[in-house]
Amino acid sequence: xxxxxxxxxxxxxxxxxxxxxxxxxxxxxxxxxxxxxxxxxxxxxxxxxxxxxxxxxxxxxxxxxxxxxxxxxxxxxxxxxxxxxxxxxxxxxxxxxxxxxxxxxxxxxxxxxxxxxxxxxxxxxxxxxxxxxxxxxxxxxxxxxxxxxxxxxxxxxxxxxxxxxxxxxxxxxxxxxxxxxxxxxxxxxxxxxxxxxxxx
Numbered sequence: 373x374x375x376x377x378x379x380x381x382x383x384x385x386x387x388x389x390x391x392x393x394x395x396x397x398x399x400x401x402x403x404x405x406x407x408x409x410x411x412x413x414x415x416x417x418x419x420x421x422x423x424x425x426x427x428x429x430x431x432x433x434x435x436x437x438x439x440x441x442x443x444x445x446x447x448x449x450x451x452x453x454x455x456x457x458x459x460x461x462x463x464x465x466x467x468x469x470x471x472x473x474x475x476x477x478x479x480x481x482x483x484x485x486x487x488x489x490x491x492x493x494x495x496x497x498x499x500x501x502x503x504x505x506x507x508x509x510x511x512x513x514x515x516x517x518x519x520x521x522x523x524x525x526x527x528x529x530x531x532x533x534x535x536x537x538x539x540x541x542x543x544x545x546x547x548x549x550x551x552x553x554x555x556x557x558x559x560x561x562x563x564x565x566x567x568x569x570x571x572x
Contacts, residue, residue: 374523376401378441380409381418381430382523385438386562387550389422389429394550398559400526442567445521452568454520459564461513466561468506473547473554475499490543500539503546503553507535510557517564524563530556 374382376399383398384390392403392410399406410428413419418434421427430438446452476499479488490496511528518525534553537545547554565572 374445374521376405377409377413378438378445379523380406381413381434381438382442382563382566384419384428384430385435385566386559389427391425391427395428397530397551398526400529438566439569443569446567449521451520455517455564455567458513458516458520459568461516462561462564465506465510465513466557469510469554469557472499472503472506475502476547496543500546503535503538507531514560521567524560527556527560527563 379399380395380401383395387394387398390398392406395401395406395410396403401409410419410421413434414421414428418431418437419428420431422429446455475488476496477488478485479492479495480486488495510531514524514528514531518528531553534545534551534556537551538553545552549555564570
């Protein structure tokens, strides 16, 4: 199992500059625990805090340390083949996810693409049904990843929660917030690239 300090360090690598709330959601830790890890990482010169905005980011030393530790974790678990296979499955799904997000944000009216104002519940329901079908297949990929490395299990939970929040009426939670399904999927993409050492 990944050490808490590595999970916090790696979360910053995957989400970029972030505050405690987002890092807590990403890692599944309580905010005081995240802050405690960040302070220790800052003392070690691996992260830095922007006091004006209350956000944290990796230093160059922090990025290098994350690369080393994530690679060591992957290799010591002999998980590279399984993660690579799951990444292939992710790449098959990725274009569909982007299309679904576009369908949620825009819609065609008389052949013209306009912003979806979510005033047509039947249209939104059709898109959400497609998202639910997508999620069933995405959950399979997440399950394969979590078998390979347990830290990937958090994505399956977070994606399901974002979809549930959307179904409950929080419409931005599908594609328009930092806690949205789309944002979590993008974090997973970044995590897979970082874990496998694939440059963007």
